[in-house]
Amino acid sequence: MPEITEQEYNQQRLQQVNEALGSGMFVYVRKLLQHMPAFDLALILESSPAKSRPVLWQLIDPDFHGEVLEELSEEVRKGILKSMRPEKLAAVAEGMDVDDLAEVLRTLPDSVYKEVLNSMDSQDRSRVETALSYEEDTAGGIMNTDTITLRPDVSVDVVLRYLRLKGELPESTDSFYVVDRNNHFIGAVSLAAIVTAKPEIIVSTLIDDDVEAVLAELTEQDVAQLFERHDWLSAPVIDQKGHLLGRITIDDVIDVIREEAEHSMMSMAGLDDEADTFAPVLKSTKQRSLWLGVNLITALMAVAVTSMFEGIFAQLAILAVLNSLVPSMGGVAGNQTLTLVIRGIALGHVGESNAKALLYKEAAIGFLNGIIWAVLIASVVAIWKQDLMLGGIIAFAMLMNMTAAGLAGVGIPLILKKMNIDPALAGSVIITTVTDVVGIFAFLGTATLLLT
Amino acid sequence: MPEITEQEYNQQRLQQVNEALGSGMFVYVRKLLQHMPAFDLALILESSPAKSRPVLWQLIDPDFHGEVLEELSEEVRKGILKSMRPEKLAAVAEGMDVDDLAEVLRTLPDSVYKEVLNSMDSQDRSRVETALSYEEDTAGGIMNTDTITLRPDVSVDVVLRYLRLKGELPESTDSFYVVDRNNHFIGAVSLAAIVTAKPEIIVSTLIDDDVEAVLAELTEQDVAQLFERHDWLSAPVIDQKGHLLGRITIDDVIDVIREEAEHSMMSMAGLDDEADTFAPVLKSTKQRSLWLGVNLITALMAVAVTSMFEGIFAQLAILAVLNSLVPSMGGVAGNQTLTLVIRGIALGHVGESNAKALLYKEAAIGFLNGIIWAVLIASVVAIWKQDLMLGGIIAFAMLMNMTAAGLAGVGIPLILKKMNIDPALAGSVIITTVTDVVGIFAFLGTATLLLT
Structure with missing residues (x-):
């Protein structure tokens, strides 16, 4: 075990x-x-600049190509797939x-997609067509079909x-699924129970009550929560009529959990959660410019x-100097609450x-x-500028804006969620607007009323 | 399966x-x-206000108390533990x-801690003392000791x-561990291989080459990466001399992965990742005020x-009006880059x-x-204020600040990491300071030079 960290x-x-790679030592890279x-x-592919990836891909043993594709994030995978010919795919x-x-297959252009499908055995x-018939982010979309099924009336010895x-x-097989003659799911029997x-024990008596089948239409977030609730390692997937379709394994669920947690953070900065750190400059520039x-x-x-309030600055330039303070603190407070609520919703x-x-x-x-902060700031300003009234105004504005920030930090994400808009994506912009507007009005408005 | 989502x-x-609970129907709550x-x-405990939790806790079947404590987040658990007497604990x-x-045990006061330890059988x-002898966030700290060990020379039949x-x-047993007479770890044999x-096959021939033992001192982040790399469901933990100490299961690793992903998001808003959404107001106020x-x-x-630059506002109030624009855009751009880099580091x-x-x-x-944005803003300002020079100044400042934001967004987290400071926690404040200062200097400084 090395003394250094994995990282x-x-x-x-x-x-x-x-x-x-930079010195063109391709044989050595292949060996590495x-x-x-x-x-x-x-x-390594994800940590390398986009332009090096096709070369690296060529140097990876083709026997591993499938497994590596499975591990890659969507955006990086798309780039690789584009460079591959349909036969190779x-x-x-x-x-x-x-x-x-x-x-x-979902990310391929139609023509390539069909060519790949046609080349497979029936x-x-x-x-694959069964998996493709379900939405990408549902149980049916993330399931595998490699289950081992047992009849209810056989003995452990036969198994x-x-x-x-x-x-x-x-x-990752930890359970077998008991089905009847018509492939109706009856229950799961763990490998541990079998051993x-x-x-002479009959399989049907070993069925684990804690395992329930998951409907293929269930969203992957719900699937992840069921896995966490029951500490499952795998779960059977059924259709509306109760037929066994396949199983979901914990490694797919881990991907869902990680994506969900990352999604909030990335969205709050207006980034796609699949964003490629080493994408080409122009592509990244375009993606960021929208936000x-x-x-x-x-x-x-x-x-x-x-x-x-432009008119007041000519008389009282100090207001222009202090104008950023209240919106800034409100923005920070509002985003703290927003972050907490977004995590809470997730x-x-x-x-x-x-x-x-x-x-x-x-x-x-x-x-x-x-x-x-009102008291603190008011004291600083009152002492610095020898102006008690100015201190009072900023204190009042601060108090107003911080309270507004708390209300907006809870209210806005919940309203957005109700409207089916992702609070992590839109919340931060809206809250900043609220705390900017409230903060400026409260500070400059009060100052205009009291100081002119 | 209900038509509504899990949430x-x-x-x-x-x-x-x-x-x-609010209407005092305690018997009904207990039943629910x-x-x-x-x-x-x-x-339910985590989603309820802090003051309701002790009541809810009393209404939960004590047989479940242990399991529930395991599932709770640290801060909520601490609150519950405080309300429990040592005997109950x-x-x-x-x-x-x-x-x-x-x-x-790590979160208990010393006196209670000892009382609980003394009440356990030797x-x-x-x-527990073995687990406690390792740091909380290492393999030794998250391992369990309930392994099943096999001798290398026995047959499958005997097993x-x-x-x-x-x-x-x-x-969650998916593997058995093969050890010698002195409890030295030799290898892992999967349950799947046994069945x-x-x-008549001898156990030692079934050892899975893909499973390596994890040193107890390894950090939990490294452990999580090993699990993801090898798609493990569990892994053996050994000490420096190669003695088997226990095993880590995937459910503990999921907690690590989730915490790590959440940690970045929460830290960027200056929140503790264990922060309790429904903590008492005073406690939360105190926690947030530092940030x-x-x-x-x-x-x-x-x-x-x-x-x-206060002097210039009396002459040119428009500069006060526009002063927030360049720092604001720089702050957003800098935080986008920062978020991407923090995820990339993780x-x-x-x-x-x-x-x-x-x-x-x-x-x-x-x-x-x-x-x-420089061109866009310059055009808007030039048209709005009929002032080409002002447009040019803001365009120049924008260009300077956005470039600075990109540099700071990459450089600052990497420097912080090198100094062993959490970039997610400190990065955002420092970058905002940089983009504020650069933005204001570039805009007001240039304006002072050219317009007065």
Whole structure:
């Protein structure tokens, strides 16, 4: 075990690969990549500039191509797929899991897609088509079809003999599914139950009550919550009529959990959660500019509000100097509350049932923090500028804006959610607009009333 | 399967529980809570105001207390533990997994801690003490000790007879560990290999080469990466001398992955990732005020820079009106880059080996987006105010600040990381300060030079 962390080790290896690539030592790069697991190969591809990726891809053993594609994030994968010819893709597709293959196929242009499907044997094709018939982000979309099924009336002894005959189990198999003659799902029997039961025991008596089948239409977020609730390692997927379709394994659920958690953070900065860190400059510029444009509009709203008070700056330039203070603090407070609420919604802690309680709580926190900073700022300004009135005005504006920030921080994401708009994406812009406008009005408005 | 989502279902149930609690219908609440899995009970506790939790806790079947404690987030758990007497705690401790119990014990005051430890039988105590001897966020801290060990020279038949005698396996057992007489770890044999092998096969020939033991001192982040790389469901933990200590299961790793992903988002808003959404107002106010204080300092720095140009506002009030525009856009651009880099660091994509390439890329994106918005804003201002020079000044400032934002967005988190400061926590404040100061200087400084 090395003394350095995994992260440092990865970085060192990455440097080695990219330096060798830069000096054109392709044979050496091929050798470096030869014995790496697919996860590491995906890491190297994602950590390299977009323009190096097709070369790296050529240097990776084609036997690993399928596995690496499974590990790659969507945007990076798309780039790789674009550089592959349909025949090569069809060859790679053969070794892939059904769920991952379906994901890959979804991103292909129609003509290539059909060519790949046609090159598959009919059994594999019908499996993939089943997966493709469900939405990408549902249980049906992330399931695999490699289940082992048992009849309810066989004995453990028969099962063991059957398994020995098979010689190998699909990856991550922790349960078998009991089905009737018509492939109706009856229940799950764990591998642990099979190995601890007496040989003469009948399978149907070993069914695990804690495992329920998941409907293929269920969203992947709901699937993830069921997995966490029951500490499942896998779960059977059924259709509306109760037929067994396949199973979902924990590794797919981990992807869902990670994506969900990342999604909030990335969305709050206006980034796509699949955003490729090393994408080409022009592509990234285009992706970011939309969000900057939206923010420009909110910044211009703040400017428009300020311009209503333009006349006062000629008399009292100090107001112009202090004008950014109240909106800035309100923005920070509002975004703190927003972040907390967005996480709460994602974890299922926050919803209509406790929205009101949370609204009161956050308004109260905003008010109390408003008092703290109002007093502090008022003292600083009163002493600095020898102007008690100015201190009072800024204190009042601070108190107003911090309370508004608390209310907006809870109210806006909940309203957005109700309107089916992603609060992580839109929340931050709207809250900043609210705290800008309230802050400027409260400060400059009060100042205009009292000081002129 | 209900037509509503899991989230809606949870919220409905939560409302039911809290309404019943509010009307003092304790018997009914107890009944509602009776058949819920521990995960759901934890969800209800975390989604309820802090003051209701001790009452709810009393109404939960004490047999579930241990499991619920395992599921709770740290801050909520601390609150519950405070309300429990040591004897009760000791009783609950008996049924808990070693890793979770160790986590609970770490948060207890010394006196209670010792009382709970003393009440345990010596075998359990020594297990917990082993877990406690490792740091909380290492492999040793999150491992369990409930492994099943096999000798290398026994046959599959003997293993099966042994397992039938045992009658039950520890939760989430997918592998057995082969050890020698001195408890030295030799390798792992999967349950799948045992059930598919012929009865006369010797265990040592079934060892899975893809499973390596994890050192107890390894950080939990490294453990999580190993699990993802190899798609493990569990992994053996050893000490420096190669003795088997226990095993880590995928459910603990999921917690690590979720916490890590949440940590970045929460830290960027200055929140603790264990922050309790429904904590008492005063506690939350105190927690948030620190961050607001830090931000006040950066806001005051912007004010100080602006005040250097106070004299110009009396002549040109329009500069005061437009002063927030350039810092605002720079702040948004800088935080976009920061978010991308923080995620990149967490995923292991970004480090010293590719820092330079990323720096160039983000500076280029900042420059290009700077041009877009500079031209746009300059046109708006030039038309609105009929002042070409003013438009030019704001365009220049925008271009400068957006480029600075790109550079700071990559450079600052990487420098912070090198200094062992969490970039997610400190990065956003520092970048906002940079874009504020650069933006104001570029805009007001240039304006002072050219317009007066």
